[in-house]
Amino acid sequence: MQTATDLLVETHGLTRRFGTLLAVDSVNLTVRRGEVYGFLGPNGAGKTTTLRMLLGLIRPTAGTALVAGHPPGSRAGLRAIGSMIEAATFYPYLSGRANLQVMADYAGVPQARVDQALDVVDLAGRGRRRFGAYSMGMKQRLGVAAALLKEPDLLILDEPTNGLDPRGVVEMRTLIRELASEGHTVMLSSHQLTEVEQICDRVGVIRHGRLVVETTVAQLRGDARLLVRATPPDVAMAALSTFVGPAGIQRVDGAFHVAVDPGRAAEVTAALAGAGVQVSEVRPVEHSLEDVFLRLVSEKEEER
Amino acid sequence: MIGIFRAEGRKLVARPAILIGFGLMIFAIVLLEYVLPNLRYSDPNYHLGKLSGADLKRLELYPNAFLYITLSLYWPFAGIAALLVGALSFGSEYGWSTLKTVYTQGPSRLRIVAAQFCVAVAALGVVLVLSAAAMAATSLIIVTVDGKPFSWPAGIDVLTGLAAIWLVMVCYLAIAMALANLLRSPALAIGISLSYLLLFELVLVTYVLRLTGALGGLNQVVPGTSAGDLLGSLKHLEPGERFVPTVTDPHAILVLVTWTIVCAAVSAALVWRRDVV
Numbered sequence: 001m002q003t004a005t006d007l008l009v010e011t012h013g014l015t016r017r018f019g020t021l022l023a024v025d026s027v028n029l030t031v032r033r034g035e036v037y038g039f040l041g042p043n044g045a046g047k048t049t050t051l052r053m054l055l056g057l058i059r060p061t062a063g064t065a066l067v068a069g070h071p072p073g074s075r076a077g078l079r080a081i082g083s084m085i086e087a088a089t090f091y092p093y094l095s096g097r098a099n100l101q102v103m104a105d106y107a108g109v110p111q112a113r114v115d116q117a118l119d120v121v122d123l124a125g126r127g128r129r130r131f132g133a134y135s136m137g138m139k140q141r142l143g144v145a146a147a148l149l150k151e152p153d154l155l156i157l158d159e160p161t162n163g164l165d166p167r168g169v170v171e172m173r174t175l176i177r178e179l180a181s182e183g184h185t186v187m188l189s190s191h192q193l194t195e196v197e198q199i200c201d202r203v204g205v206i207r208h209g210r211l212v213v214e215t216t217v218a219q220l221r222g223d224a225r226l227l228v229r230a231t232p233p234d235v236a237m238a239a240l241s242t243f244v245g246p247a248g249i250q251r252v253d254g255a256f257h258v259a260v261d262p263g264r265a266a267e268v269t270a271a272l273a274g275a276g277v278q279v280s281e282v283r284p285v286e287h288s289l290e291d292v293f294l295r296l297v298s299e300k301e302e303e304r
Numbered sequence: 305m306i307g308i309f310r311a312e313g314r315k316l317v318a319r320p321a322i323l324i325g326f327g328l329m330i331f332a333i334v335l336l337e338y339v340l341p342n343l344r345y346s347d348p349n350y351h352l353g354k355l356s357g358a359d360l361k362r363l364e365l366y367p368n369a370f371l372y373i374t375l376s377l378y379w380p381f382a383g384i385a386a387l388l389v390g391a392l393s394f395g396s397e398y399g400w401s402t403l404k405t406v407y408t409q410g411p412s413r414l415r416i417v418a419a420q421f422c423v424a425v426a427a428l429g430v431v432l433v434l435s436a437a438a439m440a441a442t443s444l445i446i447v448t449v450d451g452k453p454f455s456w457p458a459g460i461d462v463l464t465g466l467a468a469i470w471l472v473m474v475c476y477l478a479i480a481m482a483l484a485n486l487l488r489s490p491a492l493a494i495g496i497s498l499s500y501l502l503l504f505e506l507v508l509v510t511y512v513l514r515l516t517g518a519l520g521g522l523n524q525v526v527p528g529t530s531a532g533d534l535l536g537s538l539k540h541l542e543p544g545e546r547f548v549p550t551v552t553d554p555h556a557i558l559v560l561v562t563w564t565i566v567c568a569a570v571s572a573a574l575v576w577r578r579d580v581v
Binding site (some may be wrong): 053055056057058059067075078079081083085087088089091092094098101102103105106107108146161248 | 307308311314315318319321400401402404405406407408409410411412417529579580581
């Protein structure tokens with residue numbers, strides 16, 4: 001049972017329509033304190049619109065949301081959130097440091113936080129350079145530094161690795177992992193499945209504005225399956241059905257994917273042997289998040 | 305709220321376009337209105353009609369003419385300067401997409417836009433005082449070098465004149481702010497506001513409509529007529545000079561204040577209500 005203080009983000013039927021376009025459709029999602037939540041979806045799925053609604057930048061057409069216990073865009077709520085939506089945007093004629101000083105003034109936090117935040121993102125030595133002269137990676141890191149100024153309960157980062165070179169991507173992922181390990185709650189949107197797989201505890205998958213699934217990364221990957229290769233197939237099928245019933249078994253490339261806890265592999269092998277089946281392979285099925293994501297998306301496409 | 309003012313101050317003071325623009329404006333005023341005319345009028349053979357160079361110096365360059373020149377100069381240049389500051393200050397936030405960064409820091413949008421406007425108003429006041437001081441100092445140098453007796457306009461007249469110029473600037477700042485927020489672009493706001501000021505108000509309203517008498521009522525409500533008449537009425541006219549205003553001073557002040565309030569309200573409504581996408 002989640003209590004109100006455990007949930008840093010909670011939406012109910014959150015909807016946004018732009019004219020005839022339904023950008024976000026009745027989204028119900030929750031982000032728990034202390035977790036890294038991956039908000040996953042292809043480009044144009046409604047991720048950024050949802051995050052903007054959580055920050056009060058866009059008003060919902062319908063539905064409600066609570067962020068850090070407050071309505072989106074409220075002063076108290078914003079004080080508890082650090083965010084970077086899409087690319088980091090600052091005043092190009094000011095230095096990185098001066099930009100953070102401006103944001104610290106707006107946020108009402110002590111100026112001492114500026115240097116601390118620059119330190120965290122490894123920009124302390126380059127804080128005096130003009131923001132307009134920063135590389136994309138430095139700009140994104142400054143965006144994260146600005147998000148950290150308020151020492152927020154919740155960090156909302158919208159595609160933070162977009163536009164970064166491979167080294168920048170690795171640095172940004174490392175930074176996010178460090179922030180998470182320090183106890184920050186992070187809500188991270190991305191269309192890069194590897195990123196979400198590496199960083200996140202739970203994910204919400206959004207497609208055409210609808211939240212398709214919200215679960216843990218492990219569950220989404222479908223770890224709770226066993227791959228079995230055995231002959232003769234009809235006898236093997238009958239033996240496996242005693243564990244999960246026919247509905248829990250799929251034929252994939254001549255093998256069986258059985259919806260059974262991989263911890264029961266020995267038990268399954270023994271049952272198959274007892275039925276006179278020759279077993280050539282038994283192992284857990286490891287779907288990559290990418291496989292699952294594409295399956296989820298294609299299932300929903302077929303439903304439409 | 306103090307933090308928001310400080311943030312807006314940091315942004316404005318460090319902005320090269322604003323600093324260079326104001327610096328050039330003050331330099332141009334001193335050069336074109338004092339230095340070059342002084343060189344021309346110092347030629348003993350120079351005459352303009354019946355007036356000698358010495359007469360012209362007394363009428364235009366010495367401290368007694370300081371307020372007259374200040375009030376003459378600031379219409380329409382005060383309006384143009386204020387339009388540029390307004391369009392750049394408010395429109396650039398859209399161009400740089402910085403609103404999403406600023407609006408997620410905590411303070412309400414209305415507080416932020418109010419602080420932004422107040423800081424711009426204060427900056428215009430500072431620039432006005434600095435340019436007036438530069439003009440006064442140049443005037444003092446010229447009269448001292450010439451070794452002529454002089455007097456300054458009454459302090460209250462100078463203050464009233466500067467306050468009137470400031471009011472005009474604030475009005476045009478508010479117009480530019482509303483346009484920048486409406487159009488979400490500094491370039492469009494500058495283009496449209498300058499076109500409005502130069503083509504509509506100065507050419508159409510001031511000359512065509514006033515001379516032909518067409519749409520006479522329009523003169524009563526546009527800010528340009530009120531600004532020009534208010535500043536014109538504060539000049540101390542030389543014998544033989546005539547100034548016939550279209551609107552009275554209270555009417556002019558009412559028009560300028562009303563435009564300021566309406567434009568500020570339009571900006572506030574746009575900023576408060578609009579999605580930041």
